[in-house]
Amino acid sequence: MLIETLSTFPNMYDSVMGTSIMKRAQDKGALQFRAYDLRDWTHDRHRTTDDDPYGGGHGLVMKCEPIFEAYEAITRDAALPKPTTVFLSPCGRSFDDALATELSQSERLLFVCGHYEGIDERAYALADVTVSLGDYVLTSGELASMVVIDAVVRKIPGVLGAELGAVEESFAGGLLEYPQYTRPASFRGSCVPDVLLSGNHAAIARWRREQSLARTAQLRPDLLRCADLDEADRRFLRNFLESAHA
Ligand SMILES: C[S@@+](CC[C@H](N)C(=O)[O-])C[C@H]1O[C@@H](n2cnc3c(N)ncnc32)[C@H](O)[C@@H]1O
Numbered sequence: 001m002l003i004e005t006l007s008t009f010p011n012m013y014d015s016v017m018g019t020s021i022m023k024r025a026q027d028k029g030a031l032q033f034r035a036y037d038l039r040d041w042t043h044d045r046h047r048t049t050d051d052d053p054y055g056g057g058h059g060l061v062m063k064c065e066p067i068f069e070a071y072e073a074i075t076r077d078a079a080l081p082k083p084t085t086v087f088l089s090p091c092g093r094s095f096d097d098a099l100a101t102e103l104s105q106s107e108r109l110l111f112v113c114g115h116y117e118g119i120d121e122r123a124y125a126l127a128d129v130t131v132s133l134g135d136y137v138l139t140s141g142e143l144a145s146m147v148v149i150d151a152v153v154r155k156i157p158g159v160l161g162a163e164l165g166a167v168e169e170s171f172a173g174g175l176l177e178y179p180q181y182t183r184p185a186s187f188r189g190s191c192v193p194d195v196l197l198s199g200n201h202a203a204i205a206r207w208r209r210e211q212s213l214a215r216t217a218q219l220r221p222d223l224l225r226c227a228d229l230d231e232a233d234r235r236f237l238r239n240f241l242e243s244a245h246a
Contacts, residue, residue, distance in 0.1 A: 001106070001156055002032045004083065005145055006070050007113035008049050008062075010035035012142040022150060025159045038062075041069040050116050059117035067112060067123040074110065083110035085128045086148065088141035089118065092130035095148060097171035099131065103148070104155035111148070113141025174227030176220055178211035209233070214240050 013035045016022060025031035039047040050060035084106040133144045153159055170177040181192040195207045213236055216223050
Protein backbone atom coordinates (compact mmCIF):
# COMPACT_ATOMS: atom_id res chain seq x y z
CA MET A 1 0.00 0.00 0.00
CA LEU A 2 1.12 3.56 -0.74
CA ILE A 3 0.16 6.13 1.90
CA GLU A 4 0.79 9.82 1.30
CA THR A 5 0.02 12.86 3.41
CA LEU A 6 -0.30 16.51 2.46
CA SER A 7 0.13 18.99 5.29
CA THR A 8 2.02 22.03 6.56
CA PHE A 9 4.08 20.14 9.18
CA PRO A 10 5.27 16.95 7.42
CA ASN A 11 8.07 16.40 9.94
CA MET A 12 5.40 15.52 12.52
CA TYR A 13 5.26 12.06 10.90
CA ASP A 14 8.96 11.26 11.44
CA SER A 15 8.60 9.73 14.87
CA VAL A 16 5.40 7.70 14.40
CA MET A 17 6.22 6.44 10.91
CA GLY A 18 9.82 5.66 11.89
CA THR A 19 8.94 3.50 14.90
CA SER A 20 7.50 0.06 15.76
CA ILE A 21 4.91 -1.52 13.44
CA MET A 22 4.76 1.47 11.06
CA LYS A 23 8.51 1.18 10.48
CA ARG A 24 8.37 -2.62 10.23
CA ALA A 25 5.60 -2.39 7.61
CA GLN A 26 7.89 -0.20 5.47
CA ASP A 27 10.94 -2.40 6.07
CA LYS A 28 8.91 -5.44 4.95
CA GLY A 29 7.82 -3.61 1.77
CA ALA A 30 4.11 -3.78 2.74
CA LEU A 31 3.91 0.01 3.04
CA GLN A 32 5.43 2.97 1.21
CA PHE A 33 4.99 6.28 3.03
CA ARG A 34 5.52 9.84 1.72
CA ALA A 35 4.77 13.04 3.62
CA TYR A 36 4.40 16.07 1.31
CA ASP A 37 4.86 19.68 2.43
CA LEU A 38 1.93 21.79 1.21
CA ARG A 39 4.25 24.82 1.16
CA ASP A 40 6.02 23.30 -1.85
CA TRP A 41 2.96 24.32 -3.90
CA THR A 42 2.91 27.99 -2.84
CA HIS A 43 4.34 30.77 -5.02
CA ASP A 44 5.12 33.65 -2.65
CA ARG A 45 8.23 34.46 -0.64
CA HIS A 46 6.58 33.51 2.67
CA ARG A 47 5.19 30.21 1.30
CA THR A 48 1.72 31.17 2.51
CA THR A 49 -0.88 28.41 2.87
CA ASP A 50 -3.55 30.37 4.80
CA ASP A 51 -5.50 33.61 4.70
CA ASP A 52 -8.18 35.56 6.60
CA PRO A 53 -11.69 34.08 6.60
CA TYR A 54 -14.26 35.73 4.33
CA GLY A 55 -17.03 37.20 6.45
CA GLY A 56 -14.64 37.99 9.31
CA GLY A 57 -13.90 36.08 12.48
CA HIS A 58 -10.80 34.93 14.25
CA GLY A 59 -8.02 32.68 12.96
CA LEU A 60 -6.86 31.74 9.48
CA VAL A 61 -8.25 29.41 6.83
CA MET A 62 -6.13 27.17 4.61
CA LYS A 63 -6.25 28.27 1.00
CA CYS A 64 -7.56 25.94 -1.67
CA GLU A 65 -5.10 26.81 -4.51
CA PRO A 66 -2.02 25.04 -3.05
CA ILE A 67 -4.16 22.04 -2.07
CA PHE A 68 -5.50 21.65 -5.63
CA GLU A 69 -2.04 22.19 -7.16
CA ALA A 70 -0.49 19.65 -4.80
CA TYR A 71 -3.25 17.12 -5.45
CA GLU A 72 -2.82 17.46 -9.22
CA ALA A 73 0.97 17.03 -8.97
CA ILE A 74 0.78 14.08 -6.53
CA THR A 75 -1.79 12.22 -8.63
CA ARG A 76 -0.24 13.01 -12.05
CA ASP A 77 1.72 9.73 -12.38
CA ALA A 78 -0.52 7.55 -14.56
CA ALA A 79 1.45 4.46 -13.52
CA LEU A 80 0.04 4.73 -9.98
CA PRO A 81 -3.59 4.04 -9.01
CA LYS A 82 -5.75 7.06 -8.21
CA PRO A 83 -5.66 7.49 -4.42
CA THR A 84 -8.59 7.30 -2.05
CA THR A 85 -8.39 10.86 -0.75
CA VAL A 86 -9.14 11.28 2.94
CA PHE A 87 -9.69 14.69 4.53
CA LEU A 88 -9.51 14.96 8.32
CA SER A 89 -12.11 17.15 10.01
CA PRO A 90 -14.28 17.16 13.15
CA CYS A 91 -17.21 17.38 10.68
CA GLY A 92 -16.39 14.02 9.07
CA ARG A 93 -17.59 10.42 9.40
CA SER A 94 -16.67 8.96 12.81
CA PHE A 95 -13.60 6.76 12.53
CA ASP A 96 -14.05 3.15 13.62
CA ASP A 97 -12.83 -0.37 12.87
CA ALA A 98 -15.22 -0.76 9.92
CA LEU A 99 -13.84 2.38 8.26
CA ALA A 100 -10.26 1.25 8.99
CA THR A 101 -11.03 -2.06 7.24
CA GLU A 102 -12.60 -0.22 4.30
CA LEU A 103 -9.58 2.06 3.89
CA SER A 104 -7.16 -0.89 4.22
CA GLN A 105 -8.62 -2.32 0.95
CA SER A 106 -7.32 0.67 -1.02
CA GLU A 107 -3.97 0.41 -2.81
CA ARG A 108 -3.26 4.09 -2.27
CA LEU A 109 -4.42 6.56 0.37
CA LEU A 110 -3.82 10.32 0.36
CA PHE A 111 -4.53 12.19 3.61
CA VAL A 112 -5.15 15.94 3.45
CA CYS A 113 -4.64 17.59 6.82
CA GLY A 114 -6.02 20.88 8.03
CA HIS A 115 -4.50 23.36 10.47
CA TYR A 116 -5.54 26.76 11.86
CA GLU A 117 -9.34 27.17 11.56
CA GLY A 118 -9.58 24.48 8.91
CA ILE A 119 -9.62 24.28 5.11
CA ASP A 120 -11.46 26.38 2.49
CA GLU A 121 -14.67 24.43 1.86
CA ARG A 122 -14.02 24.25 -1.90
CA ALA A 123 -11.02 21.92 -1.35
CA TYR A 124 -13.38 19.23 0.00
CA ALA A 125 -14.39 18.59 -3.63
CA LEU A 126 -11.21 16.45 -3.72
CA ALA A 127 -12.29 14.24 -0.80
CA ASP A 128 -13.51 10.68 -1.26
CA VAL A 129 -14.20 10.54 2.46
CA THR A 130 -13.90 13.01 5.34
CA VAL A 131 -12.98 11.42 8.64
CA SER A 132 -13.41 12.61 12.22
CA LEU A 133 -11.61 11.03 15.15
CA GLY A 134 -14.36 12.08 17.53
CA ASP A 135 -16.30 14.96 19.02
CA TYR A 136 -13.37 17.13 20.00
CA VAL A 137 -11.02 19.54 18.24
CA LEU A 138 -7.33 18.87 17.64
CA THR A 139 -4.80 21.48 16.58
CA SER A 140 -4.08 19.86 13.25
CA GLY A 141 -4.91 16.96 10.96
CA GLU A 142 -1.45 15.35 11.09
CA LEU A 143 -2.15 13.81 14.50
CA ALA A 144 -5.59 12.62 13.37
CA SER A 145 -4.18 11.12 10.15
CA MET A 146 -1.51 9.24 12.12
CA VAL A 147 -4.20 7.54 14.19
CA VAL A 148 -6.06 6.52 11.03
CA ILE A 149 -2.86 5.38 9.29
CA ASP A 150 -1.82 3.26 12.27
CA ALA A 151 -5.21 1.54 12.49
CA VAL A 152 -5.24 0.92 8.70
CA VAL A 153 -1.67 -0.35 8.37
CA ARG A 154 -2.23 -2.94 11.13
CA LYS A 155 -4.85 -4.48 8.84
CA ILE A 156 -2.55 -4.95 5.84
CA PRO A 157 -1.94 -8.72 5.56
CA GLY A 158 1.49 -9.70 6.86
CA VAL A 159 2.16 -6.46 8.77
CA LEU A 160 1.51 -7.83 12.26
CA GLY A 161 3.93 -10.49 13.47
CA ALA A 162 1.22 -13.05 14.21
CA GLU A 163 -0.90 -13.33 11.05
CA LEU A 164 -4.07 -13.52 13.14
CA GLY A 165 -3.09 -10.58 15.35
CA ALA A 166 -5.61 -8.10 13.90
CA VAL A 167 -8.32 -10.73 13.46
CA GLU A 168 -8.48 -11.41 17.22
CA GLU A 169 -8.29 -7.80 18.39
CA SER A 170 -11.11 -5.71 19.81
CA PHE A 171 -13.92 -4.91 17.33
CA ALA A 172 -12.73 -7.47 14.75
CA GLY A 173 -15.75 -9.76 15.35
CA GLY A 174 -17.78 -6.93 16.84
CA LEU A 175 -16.64 -7.66 20.42
CA LEU A 176 -14.09 -6.21 22.84
CA GLU A 177 -11.00 -8.34 23.39
CA TYR A 178 -10.72 -10.72 26.37
CA PRO A 179 -8.34 -9.83 29.26
CA GLN A 180 -4.65 -10.61 28.62
CA TYR A 181 -1.99 -11.68 31.15
CA THR A 182 1.74 -12.40 31.14
CA ARG A 183 4.33 -13.49 33.76
CA PRO A 184 4.36 -13.55 36.76
CA ALA A 185 1.41 -15.86 37.45
CA SER A 186 0.90 -14.17 40.82
CA PHE A 187 1.52 -10.44 41.40
CA ARG A 188 0.88 -8.79 44.78
CA GLY A 189 -1.81 -11.33 45.59
CA SER A 190 -3.52 -11.06 42.19
CA CYS A 191 -3.41 -14.34 40.25
CA VAL A 192 -3.77 -15.18 36.58
CA PRO A 193 -6.96 -17.25 35.99
CA ASP A 194 -6.16 -20.97 36.38
CA VAL A 195 -7.56 -21.89 32.96
CA LEU A 196 -4.78 -19.90 31.22
CA LEU A 197 -2.16 -22.04 32.99
CA SER A 198 -3.97 -25.32 32.24
CA GLY A 199 -2.58 -25.95 28.75
CA ASN A 200 -6.13 -26.95 27.70
CA HIS A 201 -6.49 -25.00 24.46
CA ALA A 202 -10.18 -25.68 23.98
CA ALA A 203 -10.93 -24.50 27.54
CA ILE A 204 -8.75 -21.41 27.02
CA ALA A 205 -10.54 -20.55 23.76
CA ARG A 206 -13.93 -20.97 25.46
CA TRP A 207 -12.88 -18.83 28.46
CA ARG A 208 -11.57 -16.08 26.15
CA ARG A 209 -14.77 -16.05 24.11
CA GLU A 210 -16.91 -15.81 27.24
CA GLN A 211 -14.72 -13.05 28.69
CA SER A 212 -15.09 -11.11 25.42
CA LEU A 213 -18.85 -11.52 25.53
CA ALA A 214 -19.11 -10.56 29.22
CA ARG A 215 -16.80 -7.57 28.88
CA THR A 216 -18.66 -6.29 25.81
CA ALA A 217 -22.02 -6.75 27.57
CA GLN A 218 -20.73 -4.77 30.55
CA LEU A 219 -18.76 -2.01 28.84
CA ARG A 220 -20.14 -1.66 25.30
CA PRO A 221 -23.57 -3.33 25.11
CA ASP A 222 -24.26 -1.29 21.94
CA LEU A 223 -21.71 -3.46 20.08
CA LEU A 224 -23.68 -6.67 20.71
CA ARG A 225 -26.41 -5.57 18.27
CA CYS A 226 -24.09 -6.11 15.27
CA ALA A 227 -21.66 -8.69 16.74
CA ASP A 228 -21.09 -12.02 15.05
CA LEU A 229 -22.74 -14.36 17.63
CA ASP A 230 -23.61 -18.07 17.48
CA GLU A 231 -26.18 -19.95 19.57
CA ALA A 232 -23.65 -20.79 22.34
CA ASP A 233 -22.73 -17.07 22.58
CA ARG A 234 -26.38 -16.09 22.91
CA ARG A 235 -26.98 -18.73 25.58
CA PHE A 236 -23.93 -17.52 27.53
CA LEU A 237 -25.09 -13.90 27.28
CA ARG A 238 -28.64 -14.74 28.44
CA ASN A 239 -27.24 -16.50 31.55
CA PHE A 240 -24.67 -13.77 32.16
CA LEU A 241 -27.22 -10.96 31.96
CA GLU A 242 -29.75 -12.88 34.11
CA SER A 243 -27.16 -13.44 36.87
CA ALA A 244 -26.00 -9.81 36.61
CA HIS A 245 -29.57 -8.61 37.21
CA ALA A 246 -30.37 -11.21 39.92
C1 LIG B 1 -8.23 23.48 14.86
S1 LIG B 1 -8.88 22.27 13.75
C2 LIG B 1 -10.16 23.17 12.93
C3 LIG B 1 -11.48 22.98 13.58
C4 LIG B 1 -12.62 23.71 12.87
N1 LIG B 1 -12.49 25.13 13.01
C5 LIG B 1 -13.95 23.25 13.45
O1 LIG B 1 -14.42 23.87 14.39
O2 LIG B 1 -14.50 22.23 12.97
C6 LIG B 1 -7.62 22.15 12.55
C7 LIG B 1 -7.56 20.83 11.81
O3 LIG B 1 -7.31 19.77 12.72
C8 LIG B 1 -7.90 18.57 12.23
N2 LIG B 1 -8.84 18.07 13.25
C9 LIG B 1 -9.18 18.69 14.39
N3 LIG B 1 -10.03 17.96 15.11
C10 LIG B 1 -10.23 16.81 14.42
C11 LIG B 1 -11.04 15.66 14.64
N4 LIG B 1 -11.79 15.50 15.72
N5 LIG B 1 -10.98 14.67 13.71
C12 LIG B 1 -10.23 14.79 12.59
N6 LIG B 1 -9.46 15.89 12.33
C13 LIG B 1 -9.46 16.88 13.23
C14 LIG B 1 -8.61 18.92 10.92
O4 LIG B 1 -7.76 18.59 9.84
C15 LIG B 1 -8.79 20.42 11.05
O5 LIG B 1 -8.87 21.05 9.79
